[in-house]
Amino acid sequence: MNTNAAINPYTQASPEQIVNRILASGKITAADRAWFMKAAIDETILNQHELTQVRQVSDRLRMGLLKVVD
Numbered sequence: 001m002n003t004n005a006a007i008n009p010y011t012q013a014s015p016e017q018i019v020n021r022i023l024a025s026g027k028i029t030a031a032d033r034a035w036f037m038k039a040a041i042d043e044t045i046l047n048q049h050e051l052t053q054v055r056q057v058s059d060r061l062r063m064g065l066l067k068v069v070d
Contacts, residue, residue, distance in 0.1 A: 015039070015046055020055035027067045028057065 018035060022028050036054070039046075046054065060066045 015044070015050045016053060019050070019057055022066065023053075023060070026065070026069055027069050028061065031070045033068075 018032065022032055036057075040043075054061070061068075
């Protein structure tokens with residue numbers, strides 16, 4: 001059993017799944033923000049579709065269309 005996955009649900013989630021959940025809920029959590037920061041620091045390779053989705057999250061944050069929750 002992967003205890004890391006039990007602690008952090010993002011270890012098994014794809015970038016697309018994370019972004020879709022954020023966009024569907026209209027909320028971004030501290031864990032979501034941490035995932036984005038880790039992906040940036042680790043220089044995670046994203047395909048064009050995933051990059052577009054990440055930009056959508058960023059744009060919606062800047063426009064105030066996503067609620068930041070903890």
